[in-house]
Amino acid sequence: MADSKTRKLPTPGIISLAIRNPAFLTGLILSLFIFAGGLVSFFWTPYDVSLVTISERLKTPSFVYWLGTDHFGRDILSMIMVGARNSIAVACVAVGIGLLIGIPLGCWAAARGGLIDTVLMRGNDVVFAFPALLSAVMITAIFGPGAVNAIIAIGIFNIPVFARVARAGAMALWPRDFILAARAAGKNRIQITLEHILPNMAHLLIVQGTIQFSLGILAEAGLSYLGLGAQPPAPSWGRMLAEAQTMMAIGPHTALFPGLAIVISVLGLNLMGDGLRDVLDPKLSRAK
Amino acid sequence: MCLPFLHEEAKMIGFIVSRIVLAAITLLLASLVVFAVMNVLPGDAARLMMGISASEEAVQAMRDQMGLNAPLLTRYFQWLLGFISGDMGRSYTYSVPVSELVSGAISVSLPLAIMALFLSTFIAIPFGLYAASRHGKTADTVSMGIAQIGIAIPNFWFAILLVYAFVLLPFQAQAWISQGGFWGGLATLLSPIFNFFQWLKLPAGGFPGWEGGFTPALKALILPSIALALPQAAILARVTRSALLEVLGEDYIRTARAKGLPRNLVIRRHALRNAMIPVLTILGLQFSFLLSGTIIIENVFYLQGLGRMVFQAITQRDLIVVQSVVMLLVAAVILVNLIVDLLYVIADPRLRRPA
Numbered sequence: 242m243a244d245s246k247t248r249k250l251p252t253p254g255i256i257s258l259a260i261r262n263p264a265f266l267t268g269l270i271l272s273l274f275i276f277a278g279g280l281v282s283f284f285w286t287p288y289d290v291s292l293v294t295i296s297e298r299l300k301t302p303s304f305v306y307w308l309g310t311d312h313f314g315r316d317i318l319s320m321i322m323v324g325a326r327n328s329i330a331v332a333c334v335a336v337g338i339g340l341l342i343g344i345p346l347g348c349w350a351a352a353r354g355g356l357i358d359t360v361l362m363r364g365n366d367v368v369f370a371f372p373a374l375l376s377a378v379m380i381t382a383i384f385g386p387g388a389v390n391a392i393i394a395i396g397i398f399n400i401p402v403f404a405r406v407a408r409a410g411a412m413a414l415w416p417r418d419f420i421l422a423a424r425a426a427g428k429n430r431i432q433i434t435l436e437h438i439l440p441n442m443a444h445l446l447i448v449q450g451t452i453q454f455s456l457g458i459l460a461e462a463g464l465s466y467l468g469l470g471a472q473p474p475a476p477s478w479g480r481m482l483a484e485a486q487t488m489m490a491i492g493p494h495t496a497l498f499p500g501l502a503i504v505i506s507v508l509g510l511n512l513m514g515d516g517l518r519d520v521l522d523p524k525l526s527r528a529k
Numbered sequence: 530m531c532l533p534f535l536h537e538e539a540k541m542i543g544f545i546v547s548r549i550v551l552a553a554i555t556l557l558l559a560s561l562v563v564f565a566v567m568n569v570l571p572g573d574a575a576r577l578m579m580g581i582s583a584s585e586e587a588v589q590a591m592r593d594q595m596g597l598n599a600p601l602l603t604r605y606f607q608w609l610l611g612f613i614s615g616d617m618g619r620s621y622t623y624s625v626p627v628s629e630l631v632s633g634a635i636s637v638s639l640p641l642a643i644m645a646l647f648l649s650t651f652i653a654i655p656f657g658l659y660a661a662s663r664h665g666k667t668a669d670t671v672s673m674g675i676a677q678i679g680i681a682i683p684n685f686w687f688a689i690l691l692v693y694a695f696v697l698l699p700f701q702a703q704a705w706i707s708q709g710g711f712w713g714g715l716a717t718l719l720s721p722i723f724n725f726f727q728w729l730k731l732p733a734g735g736f737p738g739w740e741g742g743f744t745p746a747l748k749a750l751i752l753p754s755i756a757l758a759l760p761q762a763a764i765l766a767r768v769t770r771s772a773l774l775e776v777l778g779e780d781y782i783r784t785a786r787a788k789g790l791p792r793n794l795v796i797r798r799h800a801l802r803n804a805m806i807p808v809l810t811i812l813g814l815q816f817s818f819l820l821s822g823t824i825i826i827e828n829v830f831y832l833q834g835l836g837r838m839v840f841q842a843i844t845q846r847d848l849i850v851v852q853s854v855v856m857l858l859v860a861a862v863i864l865v866n867l868i869v870d871l872l873y874v875i876a877d878p879r880l881r882r883p884a
Contacts, residue, residue, distance in 0.1 A: 363554065370859045375858060379855065462683050467824075467825065500686035500689075503681075503683050504681045507681035512677065
């Protein structure tokens with residue numbers, strides 16, 4: 242009975258609605274700006290990022306070097322563009338890990354309840370008790386620094402976040418009438434979860450996804466600032482800042498632009514998340 | 530469910546006891562995780578310390594010295610009991626008791642965390658209050674835009690910029706003034722600010738220790754605590770605003786307004802107190818982020834606090850230090866959240882009724 246009609250998300254108008262939301266639009270433009278920079282860097286950068294030209298070191302921004310050069314004479318714009326790839330990839334896969342493991346766990350806990358729910362939620366509490374960066378530092382130190390281990394370290398902490406959101410969302414849906422109808426129609430819990438629960442809480446997960454994505458970029462920057470992220474010579478925003486810190490007295494511009502790149506991408510993603518939440522969850526935005 | 534003769538207070542005590550038991554269980558599980566990660570995952574701790582080229586006998590001797598030959602469970606309980614009684618073992622790299630290192634580090638990290646917490650609260654609550662009172666107006670949008678930017682700024686970058694502005698820039702400005710031109714003119718215009726920064730003499734890093742006097746130690750923590758407080762303040766300001774707006778939509782606020790009370794008085798006397806409940810929760814949850822922040826910020830400013838200590842211990846493979854400090858930090862997070870939970874119950878009588 243209550244079949245495909247119940248999974249009606251307001252999908253058709255959503256894109257046009259979102260675009261009209263000023264926060265979402267601003268966020269989208271900022272994020273696309275960074276994303277495009279990373280994408281373009283695959284086939285073109287103003288200079289070769291591994292090109293060390295000592296005679297050109299610490300040049301201030303000019304028409305030759307748009308954002309100046311670092312202490313090795315490398316072009317900062319090129320490094321930021323290539324660094325964007327690293328940041329986006331790490332954050333993206335880390336969110337993917339959280340989604341793929343966290344959502345099934347959360348749905349499972351909500352569908353079964355009882356002991357499984359208790360065990361999973363206690364487990365979540367334990368993970369939440371660990372300051373995320375501390376554990377990430379531990380993981381990268383044990384398994385060695387590098388982009389892959391940074392992804393795992395950040396991804397592990399996305400699992401309980403998505404599990405919690407998915408569980409809360411699913412718990413709110415299970416007592417609803419249309420779920421009851423689906424159960425009466427003889428569907429099992431897995432079918433109901435796949436066909437009704439997931440589509441109806443997709444908006445919660447998408448919004449959380451953008452938030453975790455931006456947190457992932459911040460975490461990656463922090464790890465590579467500490468020297469535990471992508472290893473040289475691969476450029477990363479965090480390590481650029483760590484190197485710039487020692488050059489502040491003679492080349493303050495080297496610390497300015499990588500930081501701005503982080504701010505723009507995190508700000509963009511957060512604004513997108515806020516805008517999406519307003520559009521996808523009108524109840525919530527009306528209450529505010 | 531709830532029995533009719535059960536007293537309100539008895540219910541509250543029941544809730545408090547259940548919270549404490551839950552926190553204790555989480556603490557115990559966390560200690561198991563910490564121990565397991567440190568003792569099972571990285572393989573042979575002795576081998577890790579001695580390096581790959583060490584002979585088997587040397588590694589074996591190291592294992593004996595580290596007590597690694599005892600059964601895992603025995604070692605776990607030894608460590609746990611020692612930890613509770615304050616005996617955290619000896620650091621391999623520094624050959625001093627871990628508790629000694631830890632107490633030194635706490636004298637840096639605790640004041641830093643407290644300063645950051647106070648700073649963020651004192652910035653965020655008026656900020657959120659202001660935005661909520663101008664809801665829907667330009668001032669609200671601008672305030673929340675600033676808060677969004679505050680959340681997006683990585684604290685270590687902010688720290689680097691702070692050091693530049695407070696320590697390096699005033700010196701560079703003097704050179705610009707003597708050169709004249711546009712930048713010289715600008716620097717002259719801003720020279721009162723630069724002179725003030727120079728007069729402050731905030732150090733760019735390092736910590737002189739409390740025994741060298743209160744003022745220099747406090748000065749060393751000012752820039753780090755500002756850097757640490759910024760993202761916290763931005764998040765808190767947003768929470769304060771939305772909590773206030775939610776409360777302002779309630780009936781009793783309308784009643785208070787209908788009585789003829791001015792809006793600002795209603796906000797201060799009725800709304801703010803109720804809005805503080807979610808703010809308190811977020812403050813507790815953020816404690817964990819604050820500790821994460823100290824790892825980076827203490828590294829930026831070369832402060833020998835818990836965060837920098839655990840980071841160095843990890844890179845030096847001083848596993849016993851890592852194990853104890855991580856456990857300490859995790860215990861702090863669990864304890865703070867327990868306190869917040871309990872405060873929440875005291876502050877919000879609705880919670881005392883069982884769900």
